[in-house]
Amino acid sequence: MGIFKNIFSSQKKESLDKGLEKSKSSFFSKLSKAVAGKSKVDDAVLDELEDVLISSDVGVATTLKIIERIEARVARDHYLGTTELHRILREEIAGLLAETHTGNEIDFTLPSGSKPHVVMVVGVNGVGKTTTIGKLAAQFTAQGKKVVLGAADTFRAAAIDQLAIWATRVGVPIVRQEMGSDPASVAYDTLQSALSKNAEVVLIDTAGRLHNKVNLMNELGKIKRVMQKVVPDAPHEVLLVLDGSTGQNAFEQATQFTKATDVNSLAVTKLDGTAKGGVVIGISDQFQIPVKYIGVGEGIDDLQVFNKFEFVDSFFSV
Numbered sequence: 001m002g003i004f005k006n007i008f009s010s011q012k013k014e015s016l017d018k019g020l021e022k023s024k025s026s027f028f029s030k031l032s033k034a035v036a037g038k039s040k041v042d043d044a045v046l047d048e049l050e051d052v053l054i055s056s057d058v059g060v061a062t063t064l065k066i067i068e069r070i071e072a073r074v075a076r077d078h079y080l081g082t083t084e085l086h087r088i089l090r091e092e093i094a095g096l097l098a099e100t101h102t103g104n105e106i107d108f109t110l111p112s113g114s115k116p117h118v119v120m121v122v123g124v125n126g127v128g129k130t131t132t133i134g135k136l137a138a139q140f141t142a143q144g145k146k147v148v149l150g151a152a153d154t155f156r157a158a159a160i161d162q163l164a165i166w167a168t169r170v171g172v173p174i175v176r177q178e179m180g181s182d183p184a185s186v187a188y189d190t191l192q193s194a195l196s197k198n199a200e201v202v203l204i205d206t207a208g209r210l211h212n213k214v215n216l217m218n219e220l221g222k223i224k225r226v227m228q229k230v231v232p233d234a235p236h237e238v239l240l241v242l243d244g245s246t247g248q249n250a251f252e253q254a255t256q257f258t259k260a261t262d263v264n265s266l267a268v269t270k271l272d273g274t275a276k277g278g279v280v281i282g283i284s285d286q287f288q289i290p291v292k293y294i295g296v297g298e299g300i301d302d303l304q305v306f307n308k309f310e311f312v313d314s315f316f317s318v
Contacts, residue, residue, distance in 0.1 A: 019296025023277025059282030134166030150190030
């Protein structure tokens with residue numbers, strides 16, 4: 001496999017392959033049509049390839065970077081056949097991601113130095129935010145970590161109830177108040193509870209309203225300030241959850257939330273139900289923020305740590 005080192009378990013790799021099936025099938029169907037009857041990678045093929053990448057939700061800016069890399073390969077090697085395009089694409093996309101993505105890519109290991117490790121989870125309603133929190137809680141609990149959940153999305157009773165169901169399912173404590181309560185108050189109580197329980201991980205859900213960026217910014221800012229009264233450097237992580245099936249809309253959400261708060265990690269969900277898996281490549285490249293997790297199925301184990309090499313390997317496997 002060369003640089004594509006097999007560090008996943010076979011079960012996780014199989015889950016990743018299956019989760020990217022629709023995206024891969026759609027991409028290669030378009031690519032086959034683009035190079036049909038052509039033997040050489042020339043300007044016409046590159047124009048077609050550009051259209052394929054953009055229509056696969058890789059994004060315009062990232063697509064242009066990929067095309068430039070392939071143009072450089074063509075200029076250097078003088079002749080590249082269309083039969084080699086599959087391999088070249090795989091290598092150049094992996095190389096691009098290698099330049100822009102850093103962080104742990106093997107398991108759900110927590111960074112050292114912060115206890116509890118506080119994660120504030122943000123994102124619009126419906127992207128799989130609460131489910132992602134539940135699955136993360138399950139993963140950390142399976143490692144023997146003490147986890148506390150905070151239901152700070154107090155604008156929807158359904159969000160509080162859904163998180164409570166996950167807490168029961170995973171077997172972790174949850175801090176909650178009534179619908180309409182102050183989200184910052186919930187976050188404060190959650191950290192107080194986590195300290196009293198000597199917890200190692202705190203996962204705090206937040207409201208997913210994006211209709212007014214100023215209100216969102218103010219609300220998230222207040223939650224952070226109040227948390228810092230309990231844990232001075234909290235939150236250690238602001239995790240933005242994006243729905244991969246929304247394609248270009250995920251880019252817009254990422255743009256808005258990165259303006260509203262200091263997002264430093266990303267999770268892209270629902271990749272198994274869409275042909276828009278290319279969005280992971282574009283988001284990973286454009287925002288210079290690590291894509292930390294991807295969701296490739298409904299099972300608890302189908303939330304995976306994003307490994308760029310395994311992702312590209314699965315996307316381009318034949």
